[in-house]
Amino acid sequence: MNTPLYKKIPLIGIAFLPVFFSCLYSCTARIDIHTEASAPRLVIYGSISTDTMQHSIKITRSSGYFSTSKPEGISHAAVSIRTDKETFTLQESSTEAGLYQTGSSVFGAEGETYRLSVALDFDEDGRQEAYEAVSYMPGTPRIDSIGFRPSPLSDDYLEVLVWGHMPEADGNYLSFHLYRNHKIVNDSLQGFLMTDDMYMDKKEIAGVSCFYLNQEEEQNILREGDIITVRIDGITKEYAAFINAAQRELWGSDPVFSGPPANVQTNIISKSPSESILVSGFFTAFSGSKQTTVYR
């Protein structure tokens, strides 16, 4: 569907991997693996952005790897996001257990630090446990325009190009999302595109190919009149590391290029150190910019 834009120099190594793995991964077979389910963890995942909207924090319980049900939401938590100036209290959704949301007029500000606080009784021992996470709101990238061209790499692909500008400060991390007719195209962790400007010479984004859409696949074919939106978010280094690690774990490991699998680190900290509850997930702030055009 789409391929990563560019991340940093190390990714160049990945460029040839499809050649290698396409040869190898043709030999696959399902296999029965029996693992003992680990003790359930508390999972807190959510964000606040510069968009004016309802911002969400989802609190769930982890399940066994081969479970077939959706994650169990945890109700009756006290959830808030605050800065030095204001506090947003999140209310649990009436339709989805474990989903906590701000009011719809809330928005974050660039350069601000946000502190998530969660209090709940996860282990149902009658005592509340407290958790906290902190994230700053990074600088916002700017998108001036978007365009399209047939890919010079392959006749089957259409490239989505972006013109714009990176935030002026150094050490930026960006994520990219594509919407077609207001529906997100890359809504999975695998499709989450990121890059940083560690090795970038220029702050200007001058017609860079962000997405490669395979026009042989029905769901990717662009038709005249389609409304195309590209969104670029400024994300924190820590969140980029979290997503990067989660993507790696999702992809899996091999004996040649991968290190051993490992749990993805979280920035959620227990404020009740005596508790033995393990926590996963992430809280982050991000600043977004988007641009829309009609495909012709």
Add this chain to the structure above:
Amino acid sequence: MQDMENSIDRLPVHGLLINNFQCVLHAVAYLPESGGGQNICVKVGLFINYMFLCGRQTKKKNNLMGFMAKAGKLLLPFFILFVLTVFTLPAQEKKFTISGNIKDNSNGEDLIGAEVIISGTRTGTVSNAYGFYSLSLPEGKYTLLFSYIGYLKKEIPVELTSDTKMNIDLKMNARELTEVVVSAEDRNVTITKAEMSVEKLSAKAIKTVPALMGEVDVIKAIQLLPGVQSTSEGSSGFSVRGGGHDQNLILLDEATVYSASHLMGFFSVFNNDAIKDVTLYKGDIPATFGGRLSSLLDIRTKDGNNQRFTGTGGVGLISSRLTLESPLGSKASGLISGRRTYADVFLLLSSDENLRRSSLYFYDMNAKVNFRINDANRIFLAGYFGRDNFSNRFAGMNFGNQTVTARWNHIFSPKVFSNFTLIGSFYDYYLKSNLSEQLNQEWKSKMNDYGIKADFSYLPNPTNHLKFGYNFIYHRFTPGEGGGTGSESLLARIAFPKEYAAEHALYLANETTIADKLKLKYGLRYSAFWNISNGEEQEYLENYSVAYTKTSKRGKIYQTQQQLEPRAGITYIISDYHSLKAGYSRTAQYIQLASNSASGSPLDVWFQASQNVKPQLCDQFAIGYFRNLADNEYEASAELYYKDMKNVVDFKDHAELLGNKDIEHELRFGKGYSYGLELMLRKNGGRLNGWVSYTLSGSRRKIDDINNGNEYRSPYDKPHNISIVANYELSPKWMVSANWVYASGTPVTYPTGRFQVENSYVPLYSGRNEYRYPAYHRLDVSATWQLSKPGKRFRHELNVSLYNAYGRKNPWTILFRQENDRPDSSYAEMVYLFTFIPSITWNFTF
């Protein structure tokens, strides 16, 4: 003496090393002289005194003086042992030395490890890596027996009244021309030789092992030996006794080979046609060598036929090869050997333009010339050049090794053999992408080693064989440089700072026969590692974070680390057919691979010990029982080992190693141990020959921050390992071979839970390596049909092989996926590489 104490205080470290080196040179100067032993004792004793005096100067254990104090304590018993065994022999009658070279009479190749004994006794010696032997005996009449496996023995009566030069040509046993001889050593050498944990394979035996895609492979054959295992299916990486794949020192004609594999590890870089001798030291690494923790794989190439022009070659499914040997005048001979794959040639036939524009090949070339100036001087020049190249229109990569060695053998006297070597070893890789004008980029990394070795061998009498010398390696690493290409590129050009270091080693070792049945081997290696400043800021880490920085002047040695590495072994020969052996060795490793995968990739870079990275250390203890049966037709052995490893390096979870200039931030340190029992039964000759080996072993690590600081299985922990290798000569025209391997599954970390992020399930894992893959097993078979009649100069044969004959689907990796139609359900998917791989190869010699 007070002056000495004062002067040593003022000596910088390198001054001390020079002092050590001078000591060695003084020793060499005295060796040929009669009665020189006392002088050597004085010199060595003086040096030990130096060390004690230095030690008394300070109580600090962590500085140079502290090291000297510790070293002095270790050196004292070594010195006493040395004096007792070498220089306190009873007054003896005048001795004369018989010396010379032992060669194959058909091609002039030096025979390594050929035995020379006084007939009817156990007194004797073996030829060294250059075929040189030396035996000092009292005046008298002797019958010397020269023997080498696969060759006719030669008995020569000698009346020794003066120093005598005697070069010996041994003739290959006519039957051996066709028969496979598994071992590369004489029949009871494994019983009598004062070494253990050493495996030797003949080039002929390696050739008979059924090979993946018909590519005969030294390393794949090595992986069938006890205590050695493949790091993953089809890989040329190997683990020895639970050690990491970067803990093996691989030497090709004395030059280090940093990446021994082609095609992502599926083939090794060694062309069997060019190889003369392969020795794997699994633990009893001689003091002559160092720098790696687990093993030494010493590969020597042929010198080149000095009798006539000959050729060897083959045409296989994926590659062809040709080796030519020839005399070069009356005093020299040479060899040139090449191999290249041709998958890319077939790609040109494709109708797909993308495929036609792709390249996929590797090649390697060995070249060697040796020139015998006179009986006392000989020069060898050798080189290896190999490269892999893969590319398509989107991306490309190439990588390769080059090694060059220049050696000068000089015989100072019949008792003193020396070898001086200049070494260059180079490895580099290059990557490029071709995605768009803005994003096209390239990246390259390389490492250059330049080395000098001076090795001396002194045989003062039939009961002692001293070796001593000095090694030096200068490392220059370029961890990475590159960036965007073209004027429209968004990407900057960057270059990580180059890294410089030097390794020194001084060693002294002796192999002595204490009594007819008791042999002792001991040695001491002093190694030192210097980090040399590149003029950039150096970071000093505490708790894995930068505590402070310092900047040293470019070229200045800003960090020195040093180790004493004792080696010892004892052999008790119960009879000509069985013996007991025990050994101890300490090894140190100062450079390691930045790879946290099980088998490594060509993109891994090496990094150095530094102010933040201590050298890895290993103490290995081993005992063994060796038994030959049926007049040495069968060799059986049982070895027990235990390895204790310190400063073991691992990487933090989700470490970024590729293109990371701050690799030290990703490191974690700890300790490890491994243990095992290795059983081996080998039949060396006859119509049916081969071996059966079984290894019972374990390997564990305990590293900061990994597995919550708890002990875990190393990736090489495979408790049961069985190899069966058999060759059977059906008729003079037909030979069939088979090997079967079984190994416990590789330790693995499985997901035991999951949580949801961005509509995807992220795994939560068990403890590190808590589970195992299914057991690995595989049968390979091959048949060789001799197409030529005996006695013909041009001989050729057809080899047909079948890899993984019963099509076992061994997991290369297991991946965990979400169902497309039921995203809340997950499943496990095994990726396997090979089922049946048939191949056919035509081989010829002339």
